[in-house]
Amino acid sequence: MNTPRLPFLDGLRTAAFALLIPYHVGMYYVTWDWHVKSPAASATLEPFMLLSAPWRLGLLFLIAGAACQGLAARRGTWGAVKDRSLRLLLPLLFGMAVIVTPQAYFEVLTKAPAQLPGDGSYLDFWAAYLHGGKYCRGTDCMSVPTWNHLWFLPYLWLYAVVGSVLAALGRGRAFASSLPSWVWLLLPAVPLVLARVFVFPSHRSTHNFTHDLYNHAQYAYLFALGWASRTPLAAALWPAALRWRWGALAGAVVGWALLLIYFRSFAGSTPPDGLRVAQRVLWAAMSWWAILAACGWAQRVFTVESPRLRAASAAVFCCYVLHQSVIVVLTQALKPLALPWGLEALLLITLTFAVCAAAYALLRRVPGLALLVGIQRTPRNAGPSAGRVIGQLTTMSVTDSVSSPASAAASSDSSERSSRTEAPGRQLTSTSRHSGL
Numbered sequence: 001m002n003t004p005r006l007p008f009l010d011g012l013r014t015a016a017f018a019l020l021i022p023y024h025v026g027m028y029y030v031t032w033d034w035h036v037k038s039p040a041a042s043a044t045l046e047p048f049m050l051l052s053a054p055w056r057l058g059l060l061f062l063i064a065g066a067a068c069q070g071l072a073a074r075r076g077t078w079g080a081v082k083d084r085s086l087r088l089l090l091p092l093l094f095g096m097a098v099i100v101t102p103q104a105y106f107e108v109l110t111k112a113p114a115q116l117p118g119d120g121s122y123l124d125f126w127a128a129y130l131h132g133g134k135y136c137r138g139t140d141c142m143s144v145p146t147w148n149h150l151w152f153l154p155y156l157w158l159y160a161v162v163g164s165v166l167a168a169l170g171r172g173r174a175f176a177s178s179l180p181s182w183v184w185l186l187l188p189a190v191p192l193v194l195a196r197v198f199v200f201p202s203h204r205s206t207h208n209f210t211h212d213l214y215n216h217a218q219y220a221y222l223f224a225l226g227w228a229s230r231t232p233l234a235a236a237l238w239p240a241a242l243r244w245r246w247g248a249l250a251g252a253v254v255g256w257a258l259l260l261i262y263f264r265s266f267a268g269s270t271p272p273d274g275l276r277v278a279q280r281v282l283w284a285a286m287s288w289w290a291i292l293a294a295c296g297w298a299q300r301v302f303t304v305e306s307p308r309l310r311a312a313s314a315a316v317f318c319c320y321v322l323h324q325s326v327i328v329v330l331t332q333a334l335k336p337l338a339l340p341w342g343l344e345a346l347l348l349i350t351l352t353f354a355v356c357a358a359a360y361a362l363l364r365r366v367p368g369l370a371l372l373v374g375i376q377r378t379p380r381n382a383g384p385s386a387g388r389v390i391g392q393l394t395t396m397s398v399t400d401s402v403s404s405p406a407s408a409a410a411s412s413d414s415s416e417r418s419s420r421t422e423a424p425g426r427q428l429t430s431t432s433r434h435s436g437l
Helices: 008-018 021-028 045-053 055-099 100-113 122-131 148-169 181-185 189-199 213-228 237-243 245-265 273-301 305-336 342-364 367-372
Strands: 133-139 141-144 389-390 393-395
Touching: 008 055, 008 213, 008 273, 008 305, 021 045, 021 342, 021 393, 045 245, 055 100, 055 148, 055 273, 055 367, 100 122, 100 133, 100 141, 100 305, 100 342, 133 245, 133 367, 148 213, 148 305, 181 237, 181 273, 181 367, 189 273, 213 342, 237 273, 245 273, 305 342
Parallel strands: none
Antiparallel strands: 133 141, 389 393
16 A cells, blocks of 8 residues: 655655754754863853754654655565665664764763773774773763664664554554644644653663663654554644644744743752653653644645755765764864864864765765665666665655655754753763763
8 A cells, every 4th residue: 555645755854864964063062961072162052952952853753654654555564674674774783883983983082092992093993992892981981882873773773663563463454533633733742741751750861772761752652653644543644734833833932942941040950840840841842843843844845856855865864874973073173273163163064064975976886885874776777756765764756655764863962951960962872871981
């Protein structure tokens, strides 16, 4: 069974992933923990970082769910599982062994240089990195090999496999919802609120695959909602998003403003318990309103398909795999120039986009290597109606099934920042437990 194509999802996916590069460049300049830090790090950019931190990754999982439903509908359960395993796990393994290594090297070099093996060279570190181990600064440890920003891939693989199996078990049992459109402003936020209020306090974000209950609760739910949106159960999500895009956008902006007031008011003190719970409810609600607004506005902006959009969509997954290591390397290359931080940040963003685009243009011509960085080569004789599967992202033609993204990208910085013990930038991104050194 084919589901109707939603052409705007290509544009929505590309726009969502375009946020990754400026966001992770921003992580270099804020006070939150990250792999490397600028000497000019301050709180200046943190309000703007909080504008997208609560919802950016959730949107990617929702769109990935819609894409995976289309893939399973076209290829069947076993075909979808094989495809996701090939497209997600190969780039994950290659990324952990090769692409992420510079991030770990410069993190140790800048935070605990005495722990570098051998003569401190990159090659000596790489050899030690592949053998595994830990690098610690006090109680803050990094276990290697690590997946850092590639944590998105195993999470998505798990959700795609489970979703494909459950869909096969429930085949033939179609349920349709007939909710008023305004309900979509509130009802889908309820699971996010429950996770934020009851799960988050005792299970903070870790990106540890087996010990990350809060992230699994929110992201698996949003993936499932995206999957359901391509079925009669939740197909009303898309027209509701279009209709309520202004209201959802207003709610997200007001929620962001209130979160900023809260964080500034309790930057150096502990808030009352009731107010802390209210802030968590607001965080989750703002997340959903922003996601709904993005889904609605994408339908207004990306109304037609274009060769440029298809080309950008094809490059998304490769750029996701590469971008964070490119950023880290560029920060160290530019550091001796001592540029003003604003100029340096703009240069980092521009150069990262340029390097990732150039790398994609080169790597796509190397069949084996292309697959390892998430590039799905389109056969020469494939016409415009040929479907393409790009890493964890599914792209299809007008005559095919649904298309949308999945990410990468990047690290989830969704921990709330309301007191000294809650900082959104704390990133546990290892195969075991890693908060950075």
